[in-house]
Amino acid sequence: MSKRQLEYGRLVEQALRTVVRDVLQRVAAEGMVGSHHFYITFRTGDPGVDIADYLKERYPGEMTIVLQYQFWELEVDDEGFAVTLSFNNQPERLRIPFSAIKVFADPGAEFGLQFTIEPDQQVVSLPTAPRDAIVHGFKDGAPPSADTADEKNEAEENEGAPDDGAKVVALDRFRKK
Template identity: 40%
Template sequence: MADETPPVDEMLYEQLAQDALRGVIRSALERAALPAGIPGAHHFYVTFKTRAPGVSVPPDIMAKYPDEMTVVLQHQYWDLTVEATRFSVMLKFGGMPKVLSMPYTAVTRFYDPSVQFLLQFEAPATIEEIAVEIAAMPPAEVEPLGGDDAPKVVSLDQFRKK
């Protein structure tokens, strides 16, 4: 009986599907950014990892929400800017305007309760988690540039969540 090696998904279909679903978030936010705003009774609860790479949150908000936070986009939001890989929005916290900016990869949940539409995503690795994993790695012996050997390359695949 021959050993059968399971097939390897070299197309990375799971990642392609996650990227496509994040495109749904981008499209919904693009509609919300139009002058008419969010149509009808729709409104969005967007949950994201505050320490995910690329997230920009004011320090006082970060202190209050050190891991994850949910923002509501309904009636009072300003300067919603939607880009290909990220978005930013101004919200008021305690009456003070604050700008939050994040890549779609930091979003863990997108929910529109008006139609019970929910998207959930695997949490991205935080900067701290990546740093801990790197610190735990044995030091690599890298030859100085100009040596006979080619430079060493470290694969980041081991840090990706599966």
């Protein structure tokens, strides 16, 4: 009988993707409220991503969309969401699986999630697993960048810095070393 490691990083990211789904379902049902708006960065080449060919050519790796004022027909299911956005005054329907999302940020709530475990990555054991999800808080209205090592290192270095209202919780700090 082989011993398998629990894949906590993957489980946490699945749970956090459920948060994204629930938020989008609420907005689809009730509309956007208050100062909430979303920056969503996703991998354009992932399976299930359905965007216009010219958008895929322009953004071959990843793309960030903003759901704030001009979006239509937001539909959400267990696998992902579809939305119509305007690109150069042309409506385009996008279908994005939750598994393709790299960053979800709501500057109006000073809230963001960064996903680092890609669906096709194999997690062999906890000590060698990729970085888990990072939960960001931010004050300046800018979403967290998708994948800069310098910002990740800066966040780790500033763990003991005075609290300015922003919260950074790196789940790596609880991992065995």
